[in-house]
Amino acid sequence: xxxxxxxxxxxxxxxxxxxxxxxxxxxxxxxxxxxxxxxxxxxxxxxxxxxxxxxxxxxxxxxxxxxxxxxxxxxxxxxxxxxxxxxxxxxxxxxxxxxxxxxxxxxxxxxxxxxxxxxxxxxxxxxxxxxxxxxxxxxxxxxxxxxxxxxxxxxxxxxxxxxxxxxxxxxxxxxxxxxxxxxxxxxxxxxxxxxxxxxxxxxxxxxxxxxxxxxxxxxxxxxxxxxxxxxxxxxxxxxxxxxxxxxxxxxxxxxxxxxxxxxxxxxxxxxxxxxxxxxxxxxxxxxxxxxxxxxxxxxxxxxxxxxxxxxxxxxxxxxxxxxxxxxxxxxxxxxxxxxxxxxxxxxxxxxxxxxxxxxxxxxxxxxxxxxxxxxxxxxxxxxxxxxxxxxxxxxxxxxxxxxxxxxxxxxxxxxxx
Ligand code: GLV
Ligand code: MN
Ligand code: MN
Numbered sequence: 001x002x003x004x005x006x007x008x009x010x011x012x013x014x015x016x017x018x019x020x021x022x023x024x025x026x027x028x029x030x031x032x033x034x035x036x037x038x039x040x041x042x043x044x045x046x047x048x049x050x051x052x053x054x055x056x057x058x059x060x061x062x063x064x065x066x067x068x069x070x071x072x073x074x075x076x077x078x079x080x081x082x083x084x085x086x087x088x089x090x091x092x093x094x095x096x097x098x099x100x101x102x103x104x105x106x107x108x109x110x111x112x113x114x115x116x117x118x119x120x121x122x123x124x125x126x127x128x129x130x131x132x133x134x135x136x137x138x139x140x141x142x143x144x145x146x147x148x149x150x151x152x153x154x155x156x157x158x159x160x161x162x163x164x165x166x167x168x169x170x171x172x173x174x175x176x177x178x179x180x181x182x183x184x185x186x187x188x189x190x191x192x193x194x195x196x197x198x199x200x201x202x203x204x205x206x207x208x209x210x211x212x213x214x215x216x217x218x219x220x221x222x223x224x225x226x227x228x229x230x231x232x233x234x235x236x237x238x239x240x241x242x243x244x245x246x247x248x249x250x251x252x253x254x255x256x257x258x259x260x261x262x263x264x265x266x267x268x269x270x271x272x273x274x275x276x277x278x279x280x281x282x283x284x285x286x287x288x289x290x291x292x293x294x295x296x297x298x299x300x301x302x303x304x305x306x307x308x309x310x311x312x313x314x315x316x317x318x319x320x321x322x323x324x325x326x327x328x329x330x331x332x333x334x335x336x337x338x339x340x341x342x343x344x345x346x347x348x349x350x351x352x353x354x355x356x357x358x359x360x361x362x363x364x365x366x367x368x369x370x371x372x373x374x375x376x377x378x379x380x381x382x383x384x385x386x387x388x389x390x391x392x393x394x395x396x397x398x399x400x401x402x403x404x405x406x407x408x409x410x411x412x413x414x415x416x417x
Contacts, residue, residue: 074119
């Protein structure tokens with residue numbers, strides 16, 4: 001087993017930080033980080049990743065959804081991945097660091113004379129955030145053989161369908177089935193990711209083993225009223241779609257608060273039409289993001305919210321259409337992978353805390369293919385999905401060292417028991 005000196009860990013951290021910054025500069029906008037799926041920024045980031053993979057000694061390819069793969073030996077492979085798309089006005093670490101950690105760890109083994117008994121694929125997915133199309137995990141779903149062909153017709157905010165975006169990126173939708181790993185090829189999927197929450201910082205620890213990734217429901221609720229003049233229609237005679245949506249939003253907040261931490265519900269996106277200050281809103285689409293580790297608790301809240309939205313709509317003489325656009329079950333991390341990550345964390349002198357993930361990750365799709373596991377890295381203030389996102393080079397270096405330690409301990413056979 002490699003035992004790294006503090007200097008070596010710092011060298012990993014410095015390289016990782018420089019790579020995070022290089023990717024962080026690839027954005028659609030000069031003043032904030034925006035890198036959406038299948039855009040020219042995605043292309044530039046993927047090219048940079050491919051170049052680093054080649055330099056690390058990996059054989060590089062790309063699938064029909066633009067996932068960059070860096071391969072090292074072996075028929076049966078350990079998959080190490082994360083995503084290089086971002087939210088709008090993103091931080092630099094979310095997803096990107098996980099790909100970089102995979103490249104640095106794979107490079108360590110590519111340079112070694114005695115090879116592992118299994119191969120490694122480092123995967124840079126392009127659609128984890130779902131920031132461009134109203135779907136998410138498309139890239140990892142394709143790798144897991146679960147891509148939903150009907151999603152090809154989903155359109156972005158400019159009306160561009162996913163199928164067209166794939167072609168404009170130079171890929172063929174007909175090749176999507178080839179992105180899927182064959183049975184037995186993938187021994188496991190692991191991902192390194194910033195925690196995106198405050199627990200590690202509060203416990204003064206750099207790394208944690210993830211126990212499970214929380215389940216998620218997305219509800220699109222469309223309220224239809226009647227657009228009318230803001231000065232002439234008396235309050236009692238209005239059919240204001242936004243007032244209905246606002247009531248539903250507060251209902252979601254109240255229902256989630258009543259669960260005392262078991263469920264969280266967020267509205268981060270709402271479209272108001274026609275969107276003029278002197279017009280009573282006629283149509284509003286409000287998107288609820290509902291998450292919980294408990295499937296029944298999440299379903300119960302979603303049902304109560306749907307019933308409440310119908311009641312609000314009736315009372316306000318609106319009409320309502322409710323569509324579930326995302327339903328992802330809570331995904332446990334494999335116990336043997338958790339234990340191997342815990343040993344690797346202990347080996348670098350840290351305490352292996354165990355944490356659940358409140359954020360979604362590509363592992364939720366990859367779990368349909370093979371056992372999964374995750375390693376969390378402390379981030380400042382627990383802040384993420386925000387340009388203030390930060391993880392220290394020291395912690396990045398420790399994460400790379402722990403990932404290498406994990407790979408050294410990884411035994412595919414242990415996953416069978
Ligand atoms: C992705 O970061 C998500 O959890 O929404
Ligand atoms: Mn992420
Ligand atoms: Mn994210």
